[in-house]
Amino acid sequence: VRSEFDFIDQIRSRYALGRIGDDCAVLPKDAETDMLVTADLLVEDIDFRLDWTTPEFLGHRSLAVSLSDVAAMGAAPTHALLSLGVPEALWKTDFLNRFYGGWHELARKHAVELVGGDISRSPDKLFIDSIVFGEVARGKAVLRSGANAGDLIFVTGFLGGAAAGLELLRTGTVLGPEISVTGRHLLLKQLQPIPQVQTGKLLTEYNLATSLIDLSDGLSSDLSHVAAASGVGATINADVVPIDPAIFDISSLHTQELDLALNGGEDYELLLTVAPHNAHIALDLGFHHIGEITDSAGKLELLHDGISESFFPKGFRHF
Amino acid sequence: VRSEFDFIDQIRSRYALGRIGDDCAVLPKDAETDMLVTADLLVEDIDFRLDWTTPEFLGHRSLAVSLSDVAAMGAAPTHALLSLGVPEALWKTDFLNRFYGGWHELARKHAVELVGGDISRSPDKLFIDSIVFGEVARGKAVLRSGANAGDLIFVTGFLGGAAAGLELLRTGTVLGPEISVTGRHLLLKQLQPIPQVQTGKLLTEYNLATSLIDLSDGLSSDLSHVAAASGVGATINADVVPIDPAIFDISSLHTQELDLALNGGEDYELLLTVAPHNAHIALDLGFHHIGEITDSAGKLELLHDGISESFFPKGFRHF
Numbered sequence: 001v002r003s004e005f006d007f008i009d010q011i012r013s014r015y016a017l018g019r020i021g022d023d024c025a026v027l028p029k030d031a032e033t034d035m036l037v038t039a040d041l042l043v044e045d046i047d048f049r050l051d052w053t054t055p056e057f058l059g060h061r062s063l064a065v066s067l068s069d070v071a072a073m074g075a076a077p078t079h080a081l082l083s084l085g086v087p088e089a090l091w092k093t094d095f096l097n098r099f100y101g102g103w104h105e106l107a108r109k110h111a112v113e114l115v116g117g118d119i120s121r122s123p124d125k126l127f128i129d130s131i132v133f134g135e136v137a138r139g140k141a142v143l144r145s146g147a148n149a150g151d152l153i154f155v156t157g158f159l160g161g162a163a164a165g166l167e168l169l170r171t172g173t174v175l176g177p178e179i180s181v182t183g184r185h186l187l188l189k190q191l192q193p194i195p196q197v198q199t200g201k202l203l204t205e206y207n208l209a210t211s212l213i214d215l216s217d218g219l220s221s222d223l224s225h226v227a228a229a230s231g232v233g234a235t236i237n238a239d240v241v242p243i244d245p246a247i248f249d250i251s252s253l254h255t256q257e258l259d260l261a262l263n264g265g266e267d268y269e270l271l272l273t274v275a276p277h278n279a280h281i282a283l284d285l286g287f288h289h290i291g292e293i294t295d296s297a298g299k300l301e302l303l304h305d306g307i308s309e310s311f312f313p314k315g316f317r318h319f
Numbered sequence: 320v321r322s323e324f325d326f327i328d329q330i331r332s333r334y335a336l337g338r339i340g341d342d343c344a345v346l347p348k349d350a351e352t353d354m355l356v357t358a359d360l361l362v363e364d365i366d367f368r369l370d371w372t373t374p375e376f377l378g379h380r381s382l383a384v385s386l387s388d389v390a391a392m393g394a395a396p397t398h399a400l401l402s403l404g405v406p407e408a409l410w411k412t413d414f415l416n417r418f419y420g421g422w423h424e425l426a427r428k429h430a431v432e433l434v435g436g437d438i439s440r441s442p443d444k445l446f447i448d449s450i451v452f453g454e455v456a457r458g459k460a461v462l463r464s465g466a467n468a469g470d471l472i473f474v475t476g477f478l479g480g481a482a483a484g485l486e487l488l489r490t491g492t493v494l495g496p497e498i499s500v501t502g503r504h505l506l507l508k509q510l511q512p513i514p515q516v517q518t519g520k521l522l523t524e525y526n527l528a529t530s531l532i533d534l535s536d537g538l539s540s541d542l543s544h545v546a547a548a549s550g551v552g553a554t555i556n557a558d559v560v561p562i563d564p565a566i567f568d569i570s571s572l573h574t575q576e577l578d579l580a581l582n583g584g585e586d587y588e589l590l591l592t593v594a595p596h597n598a599h600i601a602l603d604l605g606f607h608h609i610g611e612i613t614d615s616a617g618k619l620e621l622l623h624d625g626i627s628e629s630f631f632p633k634g635f636r637h638f
Contacts, residue, residue, distance in 0.1 A: 004438045007415065015423055017433050025434035027398060027452075030349035039400045039450065068613040079346060081358045083402075083448045091638050096326065114336050115344035119323045120360040122446070122636040128435070129402045129448040131358065133346075299377055318440040319410050 003317045021229065023072035023214060024134065026141045026311040034141055038069035044125040045230035046318070049110060052169045055095045057191040062130045064195045065216065067110060068268040070134035071200025074142040079115045080107065081131040085122035099214055102288030110197050116152035140204050142272075147211035147230035149295035151273040154287035156199050159219060161244035163264020164253055165190030171252065182246040187245070193268045200270065209272035218265040220316025226271065236311060238262070238304040243290040262302075263314040322636045340548065342391035342533060343453065345460045353460055355453040357388035363444040365637070371488045374414045376510040378421030381449045383514045384535065385636055386429060387587040389453035390519025392535035398434045399426065400450040404441035429516050459523050461591075466530035466549035468614035470592040473606035475518050478538060480563035482583020483572055484509030490571065501565040508563070512587045519589065528591035537584040540634025543619060547588065552615035555630060556583070557623040561607040570620040581621075582633040 002010075012020045019025040026034035042048055042062055044145070053061075063080065070077045078146055082103065086096065107114065112132065165186035173179065175187050205207045213222050219241070227234050227293070243261040247253050273293055274282045283289065294301075302311035321329075328409055329338045338344040343355035361367055361381055372380075382399065389396045401422065405415065426433065431451065484505040492498065494506050515533070522528045530549055532541050538560070546553050562580040566572050572579070593601045602608065613620075621630035 008438065011419055015419070019432070019434040025398075025400075027434065037352075037400065037435060039402045039437045039448070041402050041404055041437040041448070043404050043441055046440050047440050079344075081356065081450065083358045083360050085360055085362050085446055088638070100330055100334070113338070114334065114344065115338040116356060116358055118358045118360040118448070119327065119637065120362050120446075121365050122362055123364050123444055125442055125444070127404055127439075127441070127446055129358070129360070131400065131450055170326065277463050278545075306470055318438065319407070 004247040023069040056102030059099040066132035067195035074204035075134035075136035082117040083129040142212040144229035158244040158259035161189035162266035177273035182249040221313040221315025224313040233294040233299035236291035374417035374629040375421030385451035386514035393523035394453035394455035401436040402448040461531040463548035477563040479579035480508035480609035481585035501568040537634025540632040543632040552613040552618035
């Protein structure tokens with residue numbers, strides 16, 4: 001069965017849709033500015049479970065995932081739409097008030113204005129379509145397609161925490177008063193992710209990244225998108241991938257740490273490629289150097305304990 | 320239980336969301352141009368049934384409802400996003416290819432470019448979020464709030480056809496080879512609505528409408544939105560409301576014709592108000608004069624066979 005990525009490729013090519021395929025679409029706004037737009041669907045029992053989260057966290061997360069897409073173009077978010085399909089039972093509770101509360105708390109931090117959307121009844125599941133607009137100086141949006149052989153690969157923070165949090169939720173951990181500090185940290189990485197909005201804007205000011213993507217599907221999967229869009233390959237040094245230290249405190253996750261960091265998604269850190277002469281700036285900014293871009297188009301390699309092996313995208317797919 | 324309209328009002332006021340409440344949000348684009356954006360959710364078994372339609376019709380309709388919102392601001396559509404939650408069983412068929420085919424056939428007619436969206440798996444129901452952008456000369460978007468007492472009320476075409484089509488579908492009529500010409504017409508009004516894109520643009524060129532809305536929820540409901548936004552009332556002359564003539568051919572719908580035209584939704588004609596000295600232009604354009612704006616804020620009246628009665632919104636509500 002084709003994946004959703006294959007299907008989108010097919011539609012893009014059949015209808016010659018040149019603006020599809022990055023974290024956001026780029027549209028000309030005025031002489032100085034480009035506008036960006038992104039849409040993210042969140043579906044109950046596929047992307048979230050109501051008994052694992054709170055309405056406020058879910059509101060926050062719905063906006064955060066789209067802010068992350070705007071950050072992944074080096075742009076600043078400006079406006080948003082929110083479409084909700086709501087089951088009748090949920091409509092009768094204070095769920096939506098609390099959901100909008102969580103949404104707006106994050107929106108206020110980044111001066112994002114809600115300008116529209118739609119509300120419909122849904123037969124049984126809650127679903128959310130989050131649309132965010134952003135702005136960036138004309139021609140300055142950082143695409144997935146700009147990586148060059150020899151560029152260094154950086155990530156902006158620790159990886160695997162959100163996937164570890166999901167694993168904890170799956171095995172019955174709840175966000176209650178008894179939870180450990182590290183357990184709480186991992187659950188919040190999953191339930192209330194922090195988009196890298198300031199870092200995204202900074203990268204455009206510094207003109208630092210040759211390519212940029214957010215880590216939503218997982219490092220292996222998102223890196224493969226950059227490689228495909230740029231027509232390059234990549235080598236990742238597993239020994240220096242920054243695994244979220246909290247994961248090592250959870251005994252049930254032992255031996256899974258690297259897999260969570262490489263293939264777990266939803267950390268919403270950024271992955272960027274940087275020309276070698278700018279590497280010191282990326283290091284100064286605290287980014288983690290994890291590998292290099294190669295000229296082996298489409299080929300990903302993983303170095304681990306001195307051994308090199310092929311590295312395949314294993315992140316989340318809907319189909 | 321509050322309606323979705325009440326809830327949206329409450330959110331708008333709590334968070335001071337000044338751009339919410341018309342058919343589209345208006346955002347400044349450049350010195351000459353405003354940008355418009357609208358979102359419309361379509362949910363399986365709430366807004367459509369898969370066994371009543373075809374994938375192509377559903378693709379067409381998903382775009383048409385949003386094009387209608389752009390037309391209802393007097394603007395021209397430019398770009399679109401499409402977010403789909405798809406049950407696995409449907410993913411494995413040719414449904415999506417045919418859906419995108421129907422979508423693009425309508426998009427091509429109006430030079431609308433698909434620039435993004437999202438695809439997610441859905442547990443059981445198909446749902447569609449259609450987002451369309453448009454453009455209009457700066458400050459020229461026609462709002463719901465501009466109607467003045469004394470303005471004449473016009474609609475751009477026949478009403479009730481789409482609701483009659485829905486009634487036929489509900490009672491088992493199918494779009495097969497045996498159907499009558501009028502039955503087919505009514506089903507297509509429901510399944511494949513034609514948005515008034517050219518008329519919307521024309522209204523801005525003529526500077527004709529003081530207020531404008533599309534007839535999606537039903538005349539009574541949509542007129543009440545204009546009255547509320549403009550702080551006025553309205554009188555409708557039921558004897559001259561243009562009822563879709565095809566309805567009179569369907570014996571099972573006898574005696575319901577006026578109710579379908581007044582309260583049935585989804586015709587996607589436009590309702591506009593016009594200053595009295597411009598009424599002859601609206602008549603020249605073939606629009607139907609159905610009533611007047613009054614200074615009785617929030618009060619709708621219906622004249623029928625010489626008798627005046629109060630007129631309440633009875634269109635479709637999700638909650």
